């Protein structure tokens with residue numbers, strides 16, 4: 603019985619963990635690269651077909667191909683400063699020879715070499731933001747997460763799309779502001795809003811990752827996934843983030859429910875049997891429950907108690 607309840611407990615824990623972080627392949631989560639880029643990062647990116655009006659998250663050229671894009675789309679935007687602030691430097695400056703991970707930005711980088719380090723890019727935002735929460739990614743796939751992290755931390759162009767205080771914001775949308783109000787607690791300095799990204803870049807990301815596993819909660823939204831605790835809390839159940847139960851969860855829970863119903867059923871039968879015996883013994887003038895002083899003289903009739911025990915043991 604002890605072993606079985608431990609098993610039940612483990613099953614329950616496993617089902618909780620599965621309900622919290624719903625791991626699926628990229629191809630199951632996102633239909634294409636557009637869905638990947640537009641769902642994974644909330645409202646940060648939008649996918650654009652015209653490569654003359656969209657940014658890339660990586661490049662090999664001596665010249666940053668994003669510079670002419672900003673020039674075309676935002677001629678008065680200032681890319682000599684690092685508008686975003688998370689782990690960013692204030693100004694985009696050249697980095698030294700230890701700057702290898704995010705090498706495209708070496709000559710004008712908003713990230714320091716300490717930030718631009720794959721270990722720190724993976725761990726820098728807290729345990730919920732690790733990209734390997736559903737298992738180690740293939741190298742082909744992980745490359746794109748490193749590229750996105752480098753682009754976010756190092757590019758002087760992404761800051762034009764800051765949600766609160768971004769040059770690119772169209773205030774008519776009502777979803778972003780051109781001016782950052784420091785006394786408004788809703789205005790952060792790190793969020794990006796609808797930066798146009800090349801479709802071919804997003805499609806390549808999807809192709810590289812299609813068989814890897816990722817968190818599918820809220821359509822594969824990194825920020826929603828980050829709210830789900832890393833390890834199930836054994837002593838207190840973690841907050842329920844997912845409201846709609848999955849079918850897997852129901853299937854795993856079923857054996858536990860069946861066991862509970864069976865145990866309750868056995869107890870009911872036992873209690874009914876016991877009451878029945880009590881009733882019959884009362885009727886036959888040989889009651890089980892008699893005042894203590896009478897009881898000693900009736901000791902020989904005790905076997906009836908053993909019979910009741912025998913029933914409970916079924």
Ligand SMILES: *[C@@H]1O[C@H](CO)[C@@H](O)[C@H](O)[C@H]1NC(C)=O
Nearest residue numbers: 632633634635636637638801
């Ligand atoms: C990507 O998938 C979505 C959802 O199925 C679809 O609406 C959209 O047209 C697709 N986009 C491209 C470029 O194929």
Ligand SMILES: *[C@@H]1O[C@H](CO)[C@@H](O)[C@H](O)[C@H]1NC(C)=O
Nearest residue numbers: 651652653654655656674675
């Ligand atoms: C792509 O963008 C460029 C620059 O804004 C524009 O001149 C060109 O007409 C666009 N091409 C298409 C097919 O819309």
Ligand SMILES: *[C@@H]1O[C@H](CO)[C@@H](O)[C@H](O)[C@H]1NC(C)=O
Nearest residue numbers: 678679680681682683684693
């Ligand atoms: C861009 O920002 C930098 C740093 O704040 C500043 O020194 C420079 O004057 C600005 N350039 C323009 C054109 O506003």
Ligand SMILES: *[C@@H]1O[C@H](CO)[C@@H](O)[C@H](O)[C@H]1NC(C)=O
Nearest residue numbers: 700703716718719720721722
């Ligand atoms: C990244 O940074 C960590 C901690 O600062 C350090 O231990 C590690 O050696 C660095 N990795 C690389 C590849 O520089």
Ligand SMILES: *[C@@H]1O[C@H](CO)[C@@H](O)[C@H](O)[C@H]1NC(C)=O
Nearest residue numbers: 781782783784785786787788
């Ligand atoms: C900035 O935010 C504070 C707090 O929400 C508000 O009282 C104030 O009016 C805002 N200032 C501007 C210029 O919008």
Ligand SMILES: *[C@@H]1O[C@H](CO)[C@@H](O)[C@H](O)[C@H]1NC(C)=O
Nearest residue numbers: 831832833834835837838840
């Ligand atoms: C587990 O629950 C306790 C009490 O609510 C909380 O303090 C702790 O942070 C939780 N641990 C995790 C890993 O969520």
